[in-house]
Amino acid sequence: MKLPTKWSGLNLRIRVSIVMLVLILTLAVIASILSPYSSDQIGVGETLLTPSFAHPFGLDSFGRDQLTRVTEGALLSFFIGFTVMSISLIVGIPIGILSAFKGGLIDNGLSRFLDLLFAFPSLLLALVLVAVIGSGFWTALLALTIIYIPIASRFIRGAAISERDRDYVSAAKVNGASTFRICFKHILPNIAFSLLVLGTNIFAFAILAEAALSYLGVGAKPPTPSLGKILTENQGFITTSSHLVIIPALTLSFLVLALNLLGDGLRDHLDPRKTLKDSKMSDR
Amino acid sequence: MRYFLFRIAGGLLTIFVSSLLVFSMVRLIPGDPASALMGRAFDPELAKIMRARLGLDGTFIHQYSAWLKALLQGDFGYSFLNGAPVGAQLQDRFLRTIHLLLGGITFGLLISIPAGLVAARHKGKWQDGCIIGFTTLMLSIPQFVLGILLIYIFAVRLGWLPAGGWVDPHENLSLWARSMILPWMCVGLAMSAFISRVLRASILDARNMEFTRTARSWGLSEREIDRKHVYRNASLPTITVVGLEIGYLFGGAFVIEKVFAYPGIGQLTVDSISGRDYPMVQASVLLFAVSFAIVNLMVDLIYGVIDPRIRQK
Amino acid sequence: MSKNTQQLLEILDLSIRFTGTGKALAVDHVNLKILRGQAIGIVGESGSGKSTLGFAIAGLLNRNEVEIEGSIFFENEDLLQIESEKFQRIRGSKIGYIFQDAASSLNPLLTIGNQLIQPLMANNGEKKDAARKIAQELLAMVEIPEPKKRFNQYPHELSGGMKQRVVIAAALARSPMLLIADEPTTALDVTVQAQIIDLLLRLKQSLSMSLVFISHDIGIVSRIADCIAVMRNGKILEYGPVRQVLQEPSEEYTKMLLANIPKLKYTTKSTTHSFWGDHD
Numbered sequence: 118m119k120l121p122t123k124w125s126g127l128n129l130r131i132r133v134s135i136v137m138l139v140l141i142l143t144l145a146v147i148a149s150i151l152s153p154y155s156s157d158q159i160g161v162g163e164t165l166l167t168p169s170f171a172h173p174f175g176l177d178s179f180g181r182d183q184l185t186r187v188t189e190g191a192l193l194s195f196f197i198g199f200t201v202m203s204i205s206l207i208v209g210i211p212i213g214i215l216s217a218f219k220g221g222l223i224d225n226g227l228s229r230f231l232d233l234l235f236a237f238p239s240l241l242l243a244l245v246l247v248a249v250i251g252s253g254f255w256t257a258l259l260a261l262t263i264i265y266i267p268i269a270s271r272f273i274r275g276a277a278i279s280e281r282d283r284d285y286v287s288a289a290k291v292n293g294a295s296t297f298r299i300c301f302k303h304i305l306p307n308i309a310f311s312l313l314v315l316g317t318n319i320f321a322f323a324i325l326a327e328a329a330l331s332y333l334g335v336g337a338k339p340p341t342p343s344l345g346k347i348l349t350e351n352q353g354f355i356t357t358s359s360h361l362v363i364i365p366a367l368t369l370s371f372l373v374l375a376l377n378l379l380g381d382g383l384r385d386h387l388d389p390r391k392t393l394k395d396s397k398m399s400d401r
Numbered sequence: 402m403r404y405f406l407f408r409i410a411g412g413l414l415t416i417f418v419s420s421l422l423v424f425s426m427v428r429l430i431p432g433d434p435a436s437a438l439m440g441r442a443f444d445p446e447l448a449k450i451m452r453a454r455l456g457l458d459g460t461f462i463h464q465y466s467a468w469l470k471a472l473l474q475g476d477f478g479y480s481f482l483n484g485a486p487v488g489a490q491l492q493d494r495f496l497r498t499i500h501l502l503l504g505g506i507t508f509g510l511l512i513s514i515p516a517g518l519v520a521a522r523h524k525g526k527w528q529d530g531c532i533i534g535f536t537t538l539m540l541s542i543p544q545f546v547l548g549i550l551l552i553y554i555f556a557v558r559l560g561w562l563p564a565g566g567w568v569d570p571h572e573n574l575s576l577w578a579r580s581m582i583l584p585w586m587c588v589g590l591a592m593s594a595f596i597s598r599v600l601r602a603s604i605l606d607a608r609n610m611e612f613t614r615t616a617r618s619w620g621l622s623e624r625e626i627d628r629k630h631v632y633r634n635a636s637l638p639t640i641t642v643v644g645l646e647i648g649y650l651f652g653g654a655f656v657i658e659k660v661f662a663y664p665g666i667g668q669l670t671v672d673s674i675s676g677r678d679y680p681m682v683q684a685s686v687l688l689f690a691v692s693f694a695i696v697n698l699m700v701d702l703i704y705g706v707i708d709p710r711i712r713q714k
Numbered sequence: 715m716s717k718n719t720q721q722l723l724e725i726l727d728l729s730i731r732f733t734g735t736g737k738a739l740a741v742d743h744v745n746l747k748i749l750r751g752q753a754i755g756i757v758g759e760s761g762s763g764k765s766t767l768g769f770a771i772a773g774l775l776n777r778n779e780v781e782i783e784g785s786i787f788f789e790n791e792d793l794l795q796i797e798s799e800k801f802q803r804i805r806g807s808k809i810g811y812i813f814q815d816a817a818s819s820l821n822p823l824l825t826i827g828n829q830l831i832q833p834l835m836a837n838n839g840e841k842k843d844a845a846r847k848i849a850q851e852l853l854a855m856v857e858i859p860e861p862k863k864r865f866n867q868y869p870h871e872l873s874g875g876m877k878q879r880v881v882i883a884a885a886l887a888r889s890p891m892l893l894i895a896d897e898p899t900t901a902l903d904v905t906v907q908a909q910i911i912d913l914l915l916r917l918k919q920s921l922s923m924s925l926v927f928i929s930h931d932i933g934i935v936s937r938i939a940d941c942i943a944v945m946r947n948g949k950i951l952e953y954g955p956v957r958q959v960l961q962e963p964s965e966e967y968t969k970m971l972l973a974n975i976p977k978l979k980y981t982t983k984s985t986t987h988s989f990w991g992d993h994d
Contacts, residue, residue: 233422236415236697240652241689245426245682248674325543329656332545333671348549352660355549355564356557363553366546374541611818618772618813619833619884620806622799629832630821637823708823709868 130382137375141191141368148188156181156189157340165358174364177351186342187365193343194324194372197258201323202316205265210312212266213273214300218281224274231271239264243326247335254343257336261323272315276308310387317380321373328369344369404705404712412698419690420472423683424465468683478680480673487684491666495688497567498658498665502650504581505588510643513593517600517639524605532597539594544653548587548660555583565661584661591653592646599642603635610634637708644700651693722891722924723748723771728784730766730775730948740766742948743784750891753918753925755939755956757932757971763948764928765814768894771926772811773801788892806833810885814897816878820869826853826880827865833887852883856913875906879913886917893918894926899934911937932971936960944968 154161160180161172168175174183216224234242246260280286281304289299330336331345339346344365351361471478477487520532542550556564563580570577607613608631616626658667666685673681705711723746730741741763748754758764769775771786773793786793788809793801805811813819820829830852831845840848846865853861856879869877878898885893895914899907915938918925929935935942942959944952944967952965963969 233415233418236419236694237422237690238648238652238693240655241686244655244671244674245686248682249426252675328543329545333655333659335671335675348545349659352549355553359553359557362549366549370542370546373543377541611813611815612821614774615811615813615819615881615884616821616832618774618805618811619887620802620804620836621832622802622836625836629824633823634821710822710870713870 128382128385130378130385132382134375134378134382137371138379141371141375142195145188145191145195148184149192152182152185152188154182154185156186156342158182158185165354165361167358168360175358175360177347177361178354181340183347183361183364186347187344187368190342190344190347190365191368191372193254193337193341194327194369197261197327198320198324198372198376200258201261201265202320204262205269205319206312206316208266209269209273210305213270213275214277214304215296216270217274217277218296218300218304227270227274231267231274234267235271239268240326240329243330244333244335247330252335252338254331254337254341257327257330260330261326264326265319265323269315269319273308273312276311277304280304280307310383314380314383314387317376317383321376321380324369324372324376402712405702408698408701408705412694415694416691419694420469420687421465423686423690424468425461426686428461428464428679477684480678480681487680490669490681491684491688494664494666494669495685497663498654498667501581501584501657501663501665502588502647502654504585505650506592506647508585508589509592509596509646512589513596514600516593516597517604520597520601521604521608524601529601532601536594536598539590540598542591544587544591545656545660547591548584548657551583551587552660565663567664584657584663587657587660588650588653592650595646596639596642600635600639603638604631607631607634633707637704640700640703640707644697647696647700648693651689651696720749721747722750722752722789724787725767725771726785726787728767728770728786729782730763730770731781733779733781739763739948740780741770744948744950746943746950746953748892748924748926750924751918751922752941753927753939755932755935755942756926756928756945757930757935757942758945759930761947762945764945765896766948767945768811768896768926768928771892772809772894773798773805774811803837806836806890807839807888808890808892810888810890810893812878812881812885812893812895812898815901816881816898817869817874817901819881820877822869825866825868826872830865830880830884830887833884839888848887849883852887853880855886855917856880856883858883874902875909878902878906878910882910882913882917886921889921890923892924892926894928896928897930898927900929900931907934914938932960944971 158181161182162176162180164176164178164180166172166176166180172182172184174187177183177186212227216227242264243257243260246263247257250256250260277300285303286299289303294303327336327343328345328348331341331343332349333345334349337343337346339350347365348362348369351358351365355362468478475488477491479485480487480490516532516536520529523529539547552564555562562583563576565584566580568577568580613626613630616630621629654665655667655671657663658665659671666688670682670685670689672678673685725744725746728741728744729739731737731739744763744767746754756764756767766775770782771788771793775782777798782794784794788804793804820826827846827849830849831840831842834840834845834848835842839845850861850865853864858864858876858879864872864876864880869880872880882898898914899910902910911934914925914927917923918938925938927935927938932942932944936956936959939956941954942952942956943950944959944965946967952959952963952968959968960972963972
């Protein structure tokens with residue numbers, strides 16, 4: 118599986134989603150830098166002000182500028198998604214591949230453990246974990262990382278298992294390659310693409326999970342402008358100042374949509390089944 | 402046959418281990434309930450007595466077995482916060498959450514199965530395109546955002562439906578029904594996107610499989626082939642996905658209940674976690690875990706009925 | 715030889731092209747005649763068009779994916795001109811088909827019995843109970859051991875050879891006049907291959923049906939066919955009685971195919987025994 122190096126080599130979905138992500142990231146960064154307010158500065162104007170030139174997203178019930186808050190919230194989401202994704206992949210890859218390759222007791226033990234973990238809905242685990250560690254943005258981050266490491270490991274293990282019985286692995290073994298070498302120089306590159314797709318999924322899930330936790334009140338503590346927290350704070354005003362709710366809601370959806378598109382696009386790029394289907398009735 | 406027994410046994414084991422896990426996790430939560438309850442009037446002597454009353458003395462094993470024994474007799478313990486029996490409080494709320502989830506699941510299946518069938522039948526035509534486009538959209542909107550948007554559209558803007566809450570159906574059936582519509586829609590729409598996608602894809606896959614061609618060579622009509630082969634084989638991945646979605650639902654219940662201010666078990670659990678109300682947390686988390694395990698078990702069993710190869714393992 | 719009663723199938727100037735693959739013809743102006751009770755072997759490499767030809771005769775090509783010209787006369791009726799429902803009725807009852815990979819030819823979720831009764835019950839065929847009885851007899855006919863037990867088993871519980879027998883039984887369920895077998899032995903062990911070939915020979919005799927045997931292996935084909943057609947790039951290069959093609963091939967390509975099979979020959983006093991049957 119070759120990693121595409123040219124822009125034109127990527128399909129439409131990937132291109133659109135990357136554009137979306139870059140767009141929102143740049144806008145958020147620019148807005149954060151340019152904004153004369155800070156996200157927790159209250160009373161910059163009349164409370165619940167409708168969107169105006171000075172405050173394009175309006176002001177909330179504390180008189181805080183919503184543009185500042187939402188863009189900072191978007192950046193926070195990016196941050197949390199990226200961090201959870203990176204750490205869970207970095208930790209999950211060695212665990213997953215090694216466990217799949219070694220097999221035996223370690224692998225068995227790991228799958229049983231993972232099965233047990235999966236007996237709980239993940240948000241529930243997150244909730245309890247947050248309760249143990251304490252609520253707050255950083256603890257939510259920690260809790261999500263802890264939860265997504267097993268999720269990533271399980272997926273990676275699955276992918277590695279379907280590779281380990283392949284001929285090139287046996288060939289490498291026969292040639293005397295070490296476990297480390299086989300796992301990381303041979304198996305890893307072959308599953309790299311599906312790991313990329315996994316990464317986008319985890320990114321998106323982590324953003325959603327953190328938003329959910331903040332929404333429930335156990336994630337980010339005020340005045341941290343996590344998008345979920347903003348939604349909780351503003352939901353009561355949905356009848357009078359609906360923009361306070363709609364804007365963060367759409368921002369969140371936009372981010373998730375872009376990530377899902379990216380994942381879909383990568384998966385399409387990876388999956389050659391489209392061309393195979395065309396030759397169903399031809400001679401073998 | 403052995404497969405079914407094994408799976409059921411596995412399910413029971415999972416539940417048992419879950420209870421152990423829940424029990425220990427809760428004990429990890431920092432903070433001593435006794436001191437929390439007593440606040441300013443903290444007195445070490447009294448605290449000791451209180452802890453004994455709350456069942457917090459003794460070793461871990463001691464506490465666990467006592468809890469388990471009581472549990473099996475139907476006694477869920479008493480809440481730390483209000484002293485009332487946990488079981489009674491949970492019961493109503495749990496039932497309400499079940500109403501919400503079941504209604505949502507039904508709604509979801511009612512949309513997704515026809516959608517998947519229609520999309521597969523009219524593959525490539527406008528019906529298919531519409532359904533795919535719609536599901537792509539649905540898949541990208543986070544569930545609670547969907548809820549908020551639904552409230553915005555139907556309650557705030559159009560004013561057709563109430564924005565959530567709950568009314569006792571015995572008192573006012575029509576209001577109850579109307580207040581359930583949006584939550585059910587929210588749950589149903591969110592889960593239907595993936596299910597209809599998978600159903601469509603698996604029907605198309607099944608139509609391309611070798612045994613479908615064999616059936617055709619036997620002179621069966623396309624309709625017969627669909628009935629006897631395609632649907633049966635397509636149901637397998639679909640069932641798996643339905644199980645998965647229901648699983649997600651359990652997690653999503655918390656958030657949905659908050660969005661619609663629905664007095665189910667979700668909010669109660671969140672509050673009792675922050676409030677260190679051990680018995681409440683134990684009981685409600687256990688309830689969740691058990692329901693989850695039961696759903697997974699049922700999915701596995703149904704799968705085993707349809708796919709004989711699984712039974713062989 | 716009276717044309718109408720002895721001739722079962724006549725393919726006239728048949729050309730097939732898959733839409734979207736440019737101008738390349740999968741089947742290129744093919745002419746072929748099959749008489750009743752005759753066995754024809756179609757030999758060629760992958761991509762020669764032999765399977766496509768087979769599909770075309772049985773009506774298994776997706777009309778949306780191909781362009782077809784020419785005619786296929788079966789019992790004096792052009793199959794390419796009749797409605798699909800009629801073609802559907804002819805399939806299964808008059809034309810049977812055996813696919814290459816028996817393992818995937820059967821639905822893993824249904825029992826053997828459940829699948830075997832399908833061709834019997836299709837198109838206003840037998841009722842369920844009668845079908846079940848006939849299915850048992852079919853299993854016996856293809857020489858499957860313990861037919862009653864196999865009836866209720868699932869495909870994954872059977873060996874490759876047994877699965878192929880089941881597939882043959884299903885194809886023959888309505889005693890078709892023409893059986894098309896597309897590489898029926900390729901996926902099997904060599905010893906099992908021989909058994910299946912023998913079975914097909916016996917069935918051909920006892921049911922007096924015509925057989926089209928498609929394969930890349932000219933050796934196997936010559937064991938079972940009366941006449942051989944060599945196909946390449948959609949065209950039939952050479953056609954003739956099996957002995958003639960084997961011993962005096964006129965085409966370079968045929969010679970090449972023949973040269974590539976291991977020859978085991980030994981002579982006794984009166985006959986030459988070769989790997990694929992005896993010739994004098």
